[in-house]
Amino acid sequence: MASLYKSSDGRWTVQWSAGRDRHGKTVRDSRTFKSEDLAFHFKVEQERRGTGTGKESLISRADTWVDHRLGIGKIGEKTAVGYRERIAAWGRLLGDRPYKKLTSADIESAYGRLAAGDTPTGRIPSARTLNHYKSVIRAFFNAMEKASEIDRNPTRALESPNGLDKRTRRAPSRTEMQSILDEAEASRALFGQIGFILRLSSHLGLRRGEIAALRWSDLDLVAMTASITRAATQPTGREVYFKTPKSTAGIRNISMLEPTVQLLHQQRKRVAAWRLKAGRSWADNDLVFCDPFGQVLDLEEMSRSAGRIRDAAQVSREVSPLHGTRHYNLTQLHKAGVDSVTIKTRAGHADIRSTVGYITVDDEEDRKAAEAARGALL
Known part of the structure; x- marks a missing residue:
């Protein structure tokens, strides 16, 4: 008082x-x-x-x-x-x-x-x-x-120090993405699943937490759709747990193509074999990607494994180890001429500015822009 x-x-x-x-x-x-x-x-x-x-x-x-x-x-x-x-x-x-x-x-x-x-x-x-x-x-x-606890905010004029590199992480090129996937296919990381994880993310543009939280009940392999309704998170020093997306935009349905469905059929066979072998020790979490006992994967280990694979593939560190596959997916949609609003919806972004930040304009895109202006040259 x-x-x-x-x-x-x-x-x-x-x-x-x-x-x-x-x-x-x-x-x-x-x-x-x-x-x-x-x-x-x-x-x-x-x-x-x-x-x-x-x-x-x-x-x-x-x-x-x-x-x-x-x-x-x-x-x-x-x-x-x-x-x-x-x-x-x-x-x-x-x-x-x-x-x-x-x-x-x-x-x-x-x-x-x-x-x-x-x-x-x-x-x-x-x-x-x-x-x-x-x-x-x-x-x-x-x-x-x-709250009137201070008279003036001392951070109001705070500026970034000079000389900082303003460049954000970029998407891998098709050649770099192929090198990463080739290296991942030969890896036994994450119980042999790292190749499937990276390829699925490059197909659907999912976040790390969305991949780890994906359940078989979220997938309709006949209609070829995936329902994204939750994500896994792992605060520093704590165990993995599941949560709803930060915004309603994160809850979405994504259409899939036949190659993605075939990939998931292969993964289902792997999980079914693990379940049979584990018997009563199996944790029935319905997870698409899990350990051999059905438990959720460690998110930090997912990122570390992806980083080792990127480095082994001799891909630049300008490309994020795991999140780079999401960059790749959104960039390829842009190159295919998909409109920004559709890309934003598939990505689960609340703000289209976030979507734009994921798209990498490379030399190929720049050359297309130059060619598009050919008729206007005087």
Whole structure:
């Protein structure tokens, strides 16, 4: 509860307790107003919100903020994990200083260190990853400003350090994709399934989590359609679990062709043989891709296996190990003349700008563009 009292100078002060610091001492914060009405309304709002003390570190206050957003359904569990990871990196660089006292210079300095590779993994992050770091801390301080916990957002003028590579990952070419698939077919990774996984993703453009969550009941091999209604996720340090897509656009039906159906028939034979051999040890999860006992595959191992195959195929690291097959599928649809709205729907994107970001314009496409302008040359 907050307390309200009149100061000797005639102003009104609201004081409140918000738990204890890391040493176990009670921490109090206060705010002074010119009138009793203003102070009273602030007291009521403060008690309703249960905001931070202002003396907490960035990590402490931001962690409470993430819990609140998760609790009211503004973000999902996977997003919350990502927020916490980014906030932990910021907190390590900014230390235990109260979040209210952090300045633009403090945050710009920390951001420069992140860009130089002072990250939890020690790797220099990509421009996209750096943007995630910036987005999270900016969202936190926006919320603090909106709640009147700070007067001004110190990240408002935060800019990316100079010299960052702005290029995003690209789709593999047809030749590179073939090299990856050839290498995958000879691999025994993921119990011999990595070749099937990469080929299916290149056929349908599925995300990693959608592949791992795909069930036989989601497939109609006669009508040649796949129903995508869920995805697997694996927060850092935790087991794999299933969830609904982040947006309704992720729930969709995808048409398949005969080569894809034949691929799935082969996979069904493999799973049936495993089920027969496992007997009572079989976990009846109805999964298209699983381990020999029917359990869901480890998502991180899927990515690591795909990365080893890409490298063995001597394909550039500009191509994402597993997600590159999704890039490939959407790029090939674009090259075939499929309209952007249809590609967006098949990809399960809520925003067409996401779809555009997946499409790689290569030399072949550029040459076609030049030829298309032939009639306009003077």
